[in-house]
Amino acid sequence: MKIVLDIRKSATENAEAYFEASKELASKQERAKAALAESQKEQSLLLSKISENAEKKPALMKRKREWYEKYHWFFTSCGKLVLAGRDAKQNDMLVGKVMKEEDLFFHADIQGAPAVVLVGGKAALAQEKAEAAQFAACHSSAWKAGASAVDVYAAQKSQLSKHSHGGFVGKGGFAIFGQREWFRSVGLGLSLGMEKERVICVPEASPQAKELPVSISPGSIQKGSAALEIAKILGAKAEEVLLALPSGKFSIRRR
Numbered sequence: 454m455k456i457v458l459d460i461r462k463s464a465t466e467n468a469e470a471y472f473e474a475s476k477e478l479a480s481k482q483e484r485a486k487a488a489l490a491e492s493q494k495e496q497s498l499l500l501s502k503i504s505e506n507a508e509k510k511p512a513l514m515k516r517k518r519e520w521y522e523k524y525h526w527f528f529t530s531c532g533k534l535v536l537a538g539r540d541a542k543q544n545d546m547l548v549g550k551v552m553k554e555e556d557l558f559f560h561a562d563i564q565g566a567p568a569v570v571l572v573g574g575k576a577a578l579a580q581e582k583a584e585a586a587q588f589a590a591c592h593s594s595a596w597k598a599g600a601s602a603v604d605v606y607a608a609q610k611s612q613l614s615k616h617s618h619g620g621f622v623g624k625g626g627f628a629i630f631g632q633r634e635w636f637r638s639v640g641l642g643l644s645l646g647m648e649k650e651r652v653i654c655v656p657e658a659s660p661q662a663k664e665l666p667v668s669i670s671p672g673s674i675q676k677g678s679a680a681l682e683i684a685k686i687l688g689a690k691a692e693e694v695l696l697a698l699p700s701g702k703f704s705i706r707r708r
Contacts, residue, residue, distance in 0.1 A: 541625025544568035565594030587656035597701035672704025
């Protein structure tokens, strides 16, 4: 060990100085031990309280999801279910297995749009068709492109085919034959809220939209950031909001 001596002091004075310094170090060490012990005690009490509160809280049951929640979905103003595929596989499943003859198929007139099915669409009111058309527009690539509107058409199941001009239409796509019902310049806008402990997302054309706290349209906010902001407003989980949003960026307005 290296010892530094003060040449201005005698040997006795240097020894006394080191003795006093050692006592101070010993005192600091004891204070540090006491502080550590107190900190450990407080931490132990805190962990005990957290554990106690956790035991008191009832276990949260995971919400049972309805079968249609694997798609983008909403219910029209008259209670009809509307479904939109999230990918090519779901598009094929919607048309091939879910869609019935009494339903209507909606599709935005743009490359990169999902199959959208209005259940019971043949008997739907014009208002309900307008809602389904806007839902189809919002979940198309028009949103990602930042467009304000896009044309949408509707067709019956009998008009859809996986074959066109002797060739097979690729996964998620369909050939359309016969006359279509057109909805021109459909604006892009959705509203979000909470219903039965789940996030709902409806087109702005729906009367219900005015009652929901969040309105969204194409904008500049990244999807992840938008989901966090909306989740905070709704008191929902961000991952639940993400599932409801279309692809692209967002402008958020709180009602």
